[in-house]
Amino acid sequence: MYDLQALIERCLQGDKLATARLISLIERGDPATPFILERIYPHTGQAYTIGITGPPGAGKSTLLDRLVQKFCSQQYAVGVIAVDPASPFAGGALLGDRIRMKFDRRNQDCFFRSMSAGKAMGGLARATQDVARVLEASGRRIILIETVGVGQSELDVAKATDTVLVVLTPDAGDSIQVMKAGLLEIADVYAINKSDRPGADSLSLALQGMLDRKAMIDAGPSWRPPICPTSAAFGHGVRNLYESLWSHHDHLQKNSMLEERRKSRLKEELLKKIEEELARVVGKDLLCKVEAAGGLDDVWARKVDPLTMARRIVAARFEERADAKNFPGD
């Protein structure tokens, strides 16, 4: 354990190598993970996290690169987590590598980490969350999390941040897709990248229309997501985007929504962990009981369907249902 202790100490002092090794341990679900997270946790909770998502090919990584430079130029210690698509067919790793190279050359105070959605143990959102905590504990104050907007789990990752930046391009197709992908619900700031291309204005107009409609429905302290035209390749509009991100941060803070958001996220996390613990401590145990009582055979014989059987078992265990009597073996 001593070595692990030392690793954690060095991570807390900002040692990049130690940080990287801790992250690797967590990523592969090492048994030491709970211990690591327990020690790390007290040093977390203050970093400003930004989720960046959007369709493949929107130029997210280039835009991310520009934003990182901006943050670094303002003396912020930046951490980046780029979630690669799960499938190797999608060539996600390549994406990661491309960014990493750039960073290592240019930014001294940016820690870049590429994660494969496929490898993530115990759910992508959770793994990303844990890695982000290690990064924060190692002294990162700004944490950027990039996910390709494919798949619910990727969107969940983006959602679990303070500010969600949705990157679109004129050629990424009409704004209907934004709604279909559920991006309209989570976007705090829009960037229309490659805005030098035709169709940028019509996309912007379509988005404005959607935001108008949304504004009519929504209640509460209203934040209208700004739409920032950018051209990451040439570095156009990046400064404006950078300021839009901060203004959303300030808006959250002014209305004490930052704390609300983080608290409710923490509450969700706690609930999920409780459920996982229940599964670990009680779940298998109940399965053995029901199997011993011939319950599995009944399901196999099509006498009872799995859900009904599951409800009986749990009800029998917690005496909360009348039909608990029907539980085989009771």
Next chain:
Amino acid sequence: MYDLQALIERCLQGDKLATARLISLIERGDPATPFILERIYPHTGQAYTIGITGPPGAGKSTLLDRLVQKFCSQQYAVGVIAVDPASPFAGGALLGDRIRMKFDRRNQDCFFRSMSAGKAMGGLARATQDVARVLEASGRRIILIETVGVGQSELDVAKATDTVLVVLTPDAGDSIQVMKAGLLEIADVYAINKSDRPGADSLSLALQGMLDRKAMIDAGPSWRPPICPTSAAFGHGVRNLYESLWSHHDHLQKNSMLEERRKSRLKEELLKKIEEELARVVGKDLLCKVEAAGGLDDVWARKVDPLTMARRIVAARFEERADAKNFPGD
């Protein structure tokens, strides 16, 4: 409820419209879902399910189309579930539509259903499983489930079948990807589609090599996945592939592995349902308790990390740990 009863009756008699409506209810997580599944379940468990997966653009849908024709020509009632990628950006719907059109024109006794991974309530694998059961209850004896091999959840769907067909193409890149994607572990039959293109032989050789290595490691009644060159567009090699699928089915049956596979899948499903029930019945309740006891505040104040808190709560509830005492409020 009467209407629902009637729907289920008509589904059991093979009515396609009723079947489609039941599936829609299940897909959108209608409250009637448990009731439907309970009534449907006794009529399931016999269908032969085949999972078809592989990289995008491998020509899976065309090959699937050919296989369906083959099955139908042998007087099998076929059901097809095509799982579209979660993201609208990926244009999954289009894929679904393309197949559907073909089917409606050509096959009278095929029921086609396209599902969006994004919409699937309560997990993709689970939703697909439920839909497959409805299809079987409506009289389908062969059920083909197509998923794009992107993302773990898609692979899980393919895995939850009797026979897994992995479709590759020479231009889909080297066989390393197969291993990276975890396809080597789940493939029962390989199809090298577009085998008229260059690289087909070298891909076949590479696969053979991987299978040789795997064969040296694996134990148990050994099935060596055949590698079938096909050219779906021209219908070449489809018959051979069709027979390879059946020979795997027969192999499973001969060695009573078909029953084993299905039983262990059912056991997994039961465990999952038990865990979901535990979460539903106990989880929220525990969260309220711990919140009332100020546990959430302690987590928020970084005094305890979420996992440790979760363990205390569950331990306190089930008195299985000494540190249960530390649980706030106890």
